[in-house]
Amino acid sequence: KTIYVLNGPNLNLLGQREPEIYGRETLADVEASCARVAAGAGMEIRFLQSNHEGALVDWIHEARQAAAGIVINPAAFTHSSVAILDALNAFEGPVIEVHISNVHRREPFRHRSYVSLRADGVIAGCGVEGYELALKRIATLLG
Numbered sequence: 544k545t546i547y548v549l550n551g552p553n554l555n556l557l558g559q560r561e562p563e564i565y566g567r568e569t570l571a572d573v574e575a576s577c578a579r580v581a582a583g584a585g586m587e588i589r590f591l592q593s594n595h596e597g598a599l600v601d602w603i604h605e606a607r608q609a610a611a612g613i614v615i616n617p618a619a620f621t622h623s624s625v626a627i628l629d630a631l632n633a634f635e636g637p638v639i640e641v642h643i644s645n646v647h648r649r650e651p652f653r654h655r656s657y658v659s660l661r662a663d664g665v666i667a668g669c670g671v672e673g674y675e676l677a678l679k680r681i682a683t684l685l686g
């Protein structure tokens with residue numbers, strides 16, 4: 544089973560960007576730990592990042608055929624993107640939303656998530672470990 548792990552804008556700078564909020568691990572580190580956890584659960588991942596909303600929408604469409612589940616950190620698009628919500632609504636498998644930081648402890652504009660209207664689960668404030676937790680949850684949901 545293939546799981547798409549999708550990352551939104553600015554996450555390419557993970558490790559350098561606001562490390563007091565997002566930590567020092569890079570997105571390549573996150574990809575490596577996701578691949579390890581997925582393999583342990585008999586799954587494989589396609590790990591992707593874009594700063595462009597449409598690219599994320601296109602990957603979600605691709606996932607309709609290619610993926611059994613989606614882990615997504617939509618980053619800033621979480622709080623703005625009806626397009627990503629609509630794309631996820633066209634995907635039938637489990638969707639887990641991840642935020643590295645605890646968005647609920649931050650600015651009020653980060654408290655609303657469009658993606659949460661579709662997500663089967665939401666993990667926030669567990670650091671990059673949240674991705675591993677999300678993959679484990681997807682494995683459970685896929686049985």
Ligand code: DQA
Binds near residue numbers: 552617619645653
């Ligand atoms: C984030 C939280 C968002 O509010 C923010 O725009 C991000 C990252 C997180 O992982 O904590 O870019 O999704």
